[in-house]
Amino acid sequence: MELGSENQNYSPSKVVDIKSIERELKNLWKQLTEEQEGEIKQPVTRVTVLNLIIYAPGETTYGRLNETVAELTKHHPGRVVLIVIEPDAAPTTLDAQVTAICHPTSGGRKQVCCEEVLVSAGAETVKGLPSLVDALLTPDLPTALWWRDLPRLDAPLFNRLASSSDHVILDSLYFEDPVKGLFQLDRFIKSNRHTSFSDLNWGRLTPWRSLIAAFFDVRDFNPYLFKLNDIAIEYGLGPRSDQAAPARAWLLAAWLASNLGWEFVAAARAEDHSERLLFQKGDRKIAVELRGQITDETRKGTLISVKLSADADPPAKFIVSKTEDRHRFETREEIAGVTSIGKVDRVDEFTEVYLVGAELELLGRDFHYEQALDTVAKIAAAR
Amino acid sequence: MSGTITLENPLQEGSRRIEWVAEPCVVVIFGASGDLTKRKLLPALYNLADQHLLSPGFSVVGFARTEKSHEVFRDEMRESVDRFSETGPANKDVWDSFAQGLFYISADPRSAEGYAKLSDLLAQIDRERGTAGNRVFYLSTPPSLYGPIIAQLGAAGLAKPATGWTRIIIEKPFGKDLDTAVALNKEVAAVFDEEQVYRIDHYLGKETVQNIMVHRFSNGIFEPLWNRQYIDHIQITAAEAVSVEDRGGYYEEAGALRDMIQNHLLQVFTLVAMEPPVSMDSESIRDEKNKVMMAVRPIKIEEIDRVAVRGQYGAGSVGGKPVIAYRSAKGVNPESNTETYAALKLYIDNWRWADVPFYLRSGKSMPRRVSEVAIQFKRAPHMLFKGAANQLEPNVMVLRIQPDEGISLKFGAKQPGQAVRIRQVNMDFEYGTSFARKSPEAYERLLLDCMLGDATLFARRDMVERGWALITPILEYWKNTKPINPFPNYEAGTWGPREADEMMERDGRRWRRP
Numbered sequence: 034m035e036l037g038s039e040n041q042n043y044s045p046s047k048v049v050d051i052k053s054i055e056r057e058l059k060n061l062w063k064q065l066t067e068e069q070e071g072e073i074k075q076p077v078t079r080v081t082v083l084n085l086i087i088y089a090p091g092e093t094t095y096g097r098l099n100e101t102v103a104e105l106t107k108h109h110p111g112r113v114v115l116i117v118i119e120p121d122a123a124p125t126t127l128d129a130q131v132t133a134i135c136h137p138t139s140g141g142r143k144q145v146c147c148e149e150v151l152v153s154a155g156a157e158t159v160k161g162l163p164s165l166v167d168a169l170l171t172p173d174l175p176t177a178l179w180w181r182d183l184p185r186l187d188a189p190l191f192n193r194l195a196s197s198s199d200h201v202i203l204d205s206l207y208f209e210d211p212v213k214g215l216f217q218l219d220r221f222i223k224s225n226r227h228t229s230f231s232d233l234n235w236g237r238l239t240p241w242r243s244l245i246a247a248f249f250d251v252r253d254f255n256p257y258l259f260k261l262n263d264i265a266i267e268y269g270l271g272p273r274s275d276q277a278a279p280a281r282a283w284l285l286a287a288w289l290a291s292n293l294g295w296e297f298v299a300a301a302r303a304e305d306h307s308e309r310l311l312f313q314k315g316d317r318k319i320a321v322e323l324r325g326q327i328t329d330e331t332r333k334g335t336l337i338s339v340k341l342s343a344d345a346d347p348p349a350k351f352i353v354s355k356t357e358d359r360h361r362f363e364t365r366e367e368i369a370g371v372t373s374i375g376k377v378d379r380v381d382e383f384t385e386v387y388l389v390g391a392e393l394e395l396l397g398r399d400f401h402y403e404q405a406l407d408t409v410a411k412i413a414a415a416r
Numbered sequence: 417m418s419g420t421i422t423l424e425n426p427l428q429e430g431s432r433r434i435e436w437v438a439e440p441c442v443v444v445i446f447g448a449s450g451d452l453t454k455r456k457l458l459p460a461l462y463n464l465a466d467q468h469l470l471s472p473g474f475s476v477v478g479f480a481r482t483e484k485s486h487e488v489f490r491d492e493m494r495e496s497v498d499r500f501s502e503t504g505p506a507n508k509d510v511w512d513s514f515a516q517g518l519f520y521i522s523a524d525p526r527s528a529e530g531y532a533k534l535s536d537l538l539a540q541i542d543r544e545r546g547t548a549g550n551r552v553f554y555l556s557t558p559p560s561l562y563g564p565i566i567a568q569l570g571a572a573g574l575a576k577p578a579t580g581w582t583r584i585i586i587e588k589p590f591g592k593d594l595d596t597a598v599a600l601n602k603e604v605a606a607v608f609d610e611e612q613v614y615r616i617d618h619y620l621g622k623e624t625v626q627n628i629m630v631h632r633f634s635n636g637i638f639e640p641l642w643n644r645q646y647i648d649h650i651q652i653t654a655a656e657a658v659s660v661e662d663r664g665g666y667y668e669e670a671g672a673l674r675d676m677i678q679n680h681l682l683q684v685f686t687l688v689a690m691e692p693p694v695s696m697d698s699e700s701i702r703d704e705k706n707k708v709m710m711a712v713r714p715i716k717i718e719e720i721d722r723v724a725v726r727g728q729y730g731a732g733s734v735g736g737k738p739v740i741a742y743r744s745a746k747g748v749n750p751e752s753n754t755e756t757y758a759a760l761k762l763y764i765d766n767w768r769w770a771d772v773p774f775y776l777r778s779g780k781s782m783p784r785r786v787s788e789v790a791i792q793f794k795r796a797p798h799m800l801f802k803g804a805a806n807q808l809e810p811n812v813m814v815l816r817i818q819p820d821e822g823i824s825l826k827f828g829a830k831q832p833g834q835a836v837r838i839r840q841v842n843m844d845f846e847y848g849t850s851f852a853r854k855s856p857e858a859y860e861r862l863l864l865d866c867m868l869g870d871a872t873l874f875a876r877r878d879m880v881e882r883g884w885a886l887i888t889p890i891l892e893y894w895k896n897t898k899p900i901n902p903f904p905n906y907e908a909g910t911w912g913p914r915e916a917d918e919m920m921e922r923d924g925r926r927w928r929r930p
Contacts, residue, residue, distance in 0.1 A: 246427035250437045
């Protein structure tokens with residue numbers, strides 16, 4: 034093993050039962066210190082701050098996933114249990130491989146290592162997976178499940194793994210019917226209160242929410258927050274005009290409504306496939322439109338702009354938009370039709386590592402997400 | 417720490433993901449041509465902008481004597497950010513947006529004319545960039561200019577304008593002794609209200625210093641032990657490996673007691689010793705810190721030689737590199753008696769800490785740079801393992817402030833085998849390996865807190881004066897007497913003078929090797 038090199042994985046060994054796995058893990062730690070070259074042995078530190086179960090079906094995705102896991106463990110060291118269902122494997126397949134993932138730190142003076150147990154299962158042995166995973170979890174640490182697949186909320190494997198976890202990370206980006214999917218997710222979360230949930234799609238909304246909220250931290254603009262009456266959320270349709278509004282657009286609209294105490298009144302889908310939602314707060318009616326724009330395929334499902342208008346004296350508009358090259362956000366305010374100072378913000382790179390890492394930092398219930406989901410569920414029920 | 421946001425913004429409430437954005441404001445930096453602006457302030461402000469924490473209209477006005485245009489100032493600040501920002505060179509788009517808010521005034525800080533220009537420029541910025549009369553005045557000048565600048569701000573009507581809020585950040589040193597600190601406080605109070613005044617101590621901006629409170633008050637297991645029943649003594653160390661280098665001229669007027677102990681170490685000392693506050697608002701926390709200072713036993717003149725040690729490094733080597741003696745450094749009097757090392761023993765006369773000594777030390781040209789708080793617990797009351805008695809050391813909890821920020825606990829464990837042999841082991845938590853997020857740089861944290869109106873991490877007037885009241889008699893005594901052993905009395909690259917070890921040995925203790 035070379036010191037100072039990143040992401041060193043050690044020769045995995047094949048074992049299939051818990052005792053063997055734990056024995057192999059112990060041997061791995063011994064191996065890490067004994068096999069160092071040179072006379073001076075650098076200390077190897079085992080760090081575990083959490084258990085991370087990753088459900089990643091399909092052997093073909095494993096290669097890229099290996100890099101993602103290595104990056105994640107750099108910042109969230111722990112025991113990783115990686116579940117791969119191999120569709121072409123024999124149905125009775127159940128293999129486990131133990132690997133250490135090490136990262137240099139402190140100028141190369143130390144190696145920080147954590148463990149990965151890769152479990153491969155066939156169609157018939159899937160049932161036994163949850164009990165195997167349960168036995169592998171390090172005690173007294175939070176357990177997060179990253180379901181790296183279309184969330185199948187009624188699947189026994191998902192339910193069982195979720196019940197062993199303190200926190201589940203999903204991605205509503207993949208819902209085929211976003212509104213229906215969010216509605217089902219809302220019901221699932223409400224019936225599983227002992228577990229908290231994250232949605233990577235909600236994480237993608239963080240800069241939008243942050244930039245929108247920031248308008249109203251300004252003393253002069255704050256009063257407009259309570260006079261908003263028209264919201265337009267634009268998203269990319271891709272080349273076809275009949276695509277449904279993406280989950281992100283729904284979640285953003287629902288976030289505004291739930292945080293600002295707007296009551297849902299009615300929803301309608303227009304001929305151009307845009308969604309028109311009506312909310313009410315006291316005497317004030319607030320119209321929210323989710324509006325698609327034809328774009329190229331790469332912008333399909335992404336948010337393009339959010340415009341918030343306030344009917345006040347003078348009237349005001351607050352706009353957050355992403356530039357065409359998607360590398361920057363631009364924000365501006367228009368008061369009485371006059372554009373005031375704008376700002377440019379960099380767009381963070383939303384890789385899987387970034388998004389999942391952000392969720393692992395928070396671990397715990399996100400009440401604002403749950404409230405937004407509840408609002409989407411009310412809209413879905415009324416449609 | 418909680419901010420003091422007064423606007424209602426439900427879109428921000430309760431969200432762990434979204435951080436508070438400062439209201440649009442102008443930061444006016446007096447002494448903008450200096451090193452602090454280039455190395456720390458502008459990089460910190462740029463990083464805040466890059467993290468989306470500043471409003472669109474945020475602006476900076478550099479105020480200094482050197483003649484230059486706005487454009488030249490912007491170019492220079494771009495170079496500073498590229499060079500000194502911990503996150504690397506500036507992103508072009510973010511910089512272009514940020515730089516539109518950078519301005520410069522060249523003027524004499526003692527002359528009223530400069531403040532008239534400043535007033536006009538601030539009004540223009542308010543109109544064009546929507547900064548709504550919100551100002552932070554940052555005094556990054558030699559202390560001799562603090563009084564004149566404050567007076568001129570008052571005379572120009574800039575201290576308490578009709579609209580917006582105004583705050584003033586004052587860098588250390590805040591006075592040279594009790595009299596000058598009191599005098600400076602009076603000058604400040606004549607122009608600003610105390611809630612407008614932010615006395616900066618960048619140690620308080622360090623994540624690990626803030627973690628002292630989290631460590632104590634969010635974990636149920638430590639606080640019951642945090643008192644005289646279980647703690648034998650506490651050592652607070654701030655050691656620097658660097659020598660005085662080319663700052664001899666400044667250091668001759670300062671010395672270790674003024675430069676490090678009066679401010680940084682006393683702040684850390686109060687955090688370690690304070691009672692739990694009733695809430696996390698800035699005044700509650702600062703009240704508790706001040707109460708610690710009120711309870712510190714004053715040091716009598718006749719006690720000083722026993723409880724305070726001074727030292728000055730001679731030639732030696734640090735990290736294998738030769739170091740010249742302090743007296744040979746540029747700007748230093750060859751017969752200087754300025755201390756480059758100081759150690760102090762303090763007692764706090766209250767129920768929690770009676771008879772528990774706190775040992776504070778700081779020095780230059782020490783073997784390595786380290787700042788830490790080491791809490792040494794009392795030994796086990798009854799030694800069951802008689803054969804292993806001489807292997808057992810007391811438990812020590814170390815809060816490491818820098819480097820390798822984290823916390824460790826030393827305890828005894830049995831070595832495998834038939835005999836009972838005990839070995840000391842360390843249970844270790846390191847920020848760097850346990851958390852994904854990079855800790856914000858101290859100045860980023862402090863500048864943003866000031867803009868948000870949160871004074872928790874800034875020194876209050878009473879605490880500053882009490883710190884000087886404690887230290888000033890020692891400074892006076894040292895000024896009027898010769899060192900017990902002539903200077904230099906420790907070699908560069910060692911942990912300080914023999915007298916410091918003797919102070920501990922008289923108490924049956926010894927200094928930790930950090």
